[in-house]
Amino acid sequence: MEHGGWSPTRVVPAILDPRSSILAVETMNVGLEHYLIVSALLFALGLLGVVARRNLLVMFMSLELMLNAANLALVAFSRFNRNLDGQIMVFFIITVAAAEVAVGLALIVALYRRRQTAHVEDLATLKY
C-alpha cells in the first residue's frame, strides 16, 4: 500500500493478510496501476481497431473503445486522488460521446447510402 495507503476492494480476510505470517499466500491487491494497465490495453486495442480494421463502423466502435479507455483512466485517477473532478469529466465525455456517436453514425449511414460501401479503401477521394 505504498501508493497512498489505498486499496479499493479489501476483500481479503484478515487471515490472508500478507502481513500475518500464518499463511504466505499471494494476495491480489488491485491498485491504480492495474486500472491504468487495463485502460492502456483498451486504448491500444481501440487504436489497433481504428488503424487496422477496414470497416468504418468497426473503426467507429474502436474509437468509442478508446474514449472509454480514457474514461476508465480518469475514474481511476479520480478515486486515487480523492477528487471528483475526474468523474465529472467522465460524465461530460459520456455525454459528448453520445452526441458524437449520433452524429458519426448518421454520417456513416449517409455515406453508406451514397456509396454503398463502408470500407475505408473505397473512400479515398481526398487522395492527391
Add this chain to the structure above:
Amino acid sequence: MSGIFPWLILFLPLAAVAGIVLFALHDRALSARLSIGAVLGSFVLSVVLFLQGTHGETAVNWIALSDGTTSWIVDIGLRLDPLSLLMLLVVTGVGSAIHIYSYGYMHDDPGVGRYFAGLSLFMFSMLGIVLATNFLMLFIFWELVGVSSWLLIGFWYERPAAADAAKKAFLTNRLGDFGFLLGIILVWATLGTLNFTEIEKALAANPQALGALATAAGLLIFCGAVGKSAQFPLHVWLPDAMEGPTPVSALIHAATMVAAGVYMLCRVFFLLNGPALEVIAWTGGITALLAALIAIQQNDIKRILAYSTLSQLGYMVMAVGLSGAGGNPSPAMFHLTTHAFFKALLFLGAGSVIHALHHEQDIWKMGGLAKRMPVTFWTFLTGTLALCGVPPFSGFYSKDAILAAAHRTNPALFALAVGVAALTTFYMFRLIFVAFTGPAKSQARDHAHESPAVMTLPLLALAVPSLLAGFWGIDRFYATQFAPGEAEVATGWLSKLVAPFAEAPIVASIGVGAVVIGFVAAWALYRNRVQDPLPALLGAFARWLRNRFYFDELYERLIAMTQEALARLADVVDRWLIAGLVVRGAHGSIELTGRLLRLVQTGNLQTYAFLFVAGVAVLLLCMLGR
C-alpha cells in the same frame, strides 16, 4: 535695405521662370520681357552692390541636424566678397547682353517662351553657384546648371543631334559631378562642415586637418571642375553643345556654365594643396594644347569657337594650378572675366553671321562678309584680337598674367602656353580670313544682310569691355580676395596699360611674338583661299585634327566595350545566378518537396490516423524520453 539685394539678384530670374511657365509660355513678347527684365534687374542690383562694396554673408538656416554630439547645419546663404561681386557683374552683365540678343535671334522660333524660361533658369542656377556659401548649396545649383544646360542645348529637341548633344553634356557632367560629390563628402567627413568660411578657418588653424586625404579631396573636387569646365578628358561634351541655339552657346561658353568650374576652384582654392594643383595645372595645359590643335582644322564656325573656349578654359585651369598652394589664383579669374566678354562677343557675332546666312555654319561657304556685315565684322574682329591677346585688348592682359605666372613657376607649361597662344591666333585669323574676307565661296553671301539692332547693340556693348577690360584693374580687384598684400593701391590707367611690359618685359614680348607668328602663318596660308591648304601640308595629322583626335570614337568604343562587358556579366549573373540558381532553385526545391509530401496524402483515413498516432508517439517519446 541692401540686405535684400543679393536675394533679389538670385531670385529675380527664378521669378521670371515661374512667370513665363505659368502665364507667358506662348506669349513671345511677354516671356522675353520677363526674362530680360529679370536679368537686367539682377544686373542693376549687382552694380549697386559692387559700387557699395558690400562684403559679408547672409544665411537662412535650412537643415539643422544633431545627434547630441555632432551637429550638421546647412544654410542657404549668400556670400558677397570681391570674388562673387565681380563674378555677379560678369554673369549678369554678359547674361543681359545675351538675353537681349536672344530676342532678336530667336524671334521667329515657335518656342520662344520655353527658350526664355530655360535661359532664366540658367541664370538663376549660375547666380546660385556664384553666391553659394557652402558646398551643399553649391552642388545643388551646380546640378541645376546641368539641368538647365540640358534644357537649352536640347532646345531643338526634334533634331536628334541636339537631343543627343544635350544628353551627352548632361551625362559627361554627371561623371565629373560624381567625383565632386565624393570630394564634398570627404571634406565634410573630415572637417565636419560644408561652409566655405568655416572650412577655410579650420584649414588655417590646422593646415594638416585633411591629413593624407588632402590631395585626394582636392582632386575629387577638381573632378567637378573637369566636368563643368570641360577639361580633358571630359571635354567632349562642349563642342557638341554647339547644337543649341547660338545665344545659348554664348551663355554656356562665356559667362556661365564653363566658368562655373574655374570659379568653383577659386572659391575653394584653400582646399587645394601642392600636388593637387600640379595635376590641375597640367590638366589645364593639356586641354589648352589639345583643343587649340583641334581648332585649327575645324570648319564649323561655332565649333572653332567651341574649341577655342576649351583651350582658353585650359588656360584658366592651368592658371589656377600654377598659382601654387596658398597662392593667388586671380590671373585665372582675370582671364575668366575678360574671356567672358570677348567669347560672348565672338559667339554672338558668329550667331549674327549664322542668322544672316540662314543657318549656314561652314566657314568655307562664307567669305567676304566684312563688307556685308560691318558691325558684326568689326565687333568680331575686336573679340578675335582680344582672344589672341593683342595689346591693348583685354585678352592680352589676362593672358599675360597667366604667362607670367607660368614663367615664374613652370617653364614647360610656359612653353606650352606660348605655343597655344600662337595656335589661338592662327585658328582665329583662319576663321576671319576665310569667313569675312576673300572671295565669296557660295551664293549665301549675296543674300547676307546686317542683323537688326537688337542683335548688333549687344555686340557693341560687349566689344567695349573686350577692348578695355584689360586695364580696369580687374586682377587687382580679385587679388584683394586672395592676397590682400598684392592688391596695391590703384595706379593710373596709363601705367596699367603698359604694366605687363614694365613688370615682365620678356613674357609680354614672347606673348606678342607668339601672336605675330600665328598671324603671319594664318595670313600666308589662308589669305584669299577657297580651299583649306593645311591638309595637304600636314597629311595624316590634319585628318587626326579634323576628327578631333578621335576622342569621340575612342570614348564610343570604350563605352561600348565596357557596356558590352558589363552586359555580359549581368547576363551571366542573370541567367545562371538569378534565373538559374535562385529562381529555378527555389521553384525546384519547393516542387520537389511538394512532390514528396504529396505521397503522404493517400486519401485513406487510416493512413492519417496512423500518422497522427505515430506523431503522438514521437512526441511522447520526446517528452518522456528525456
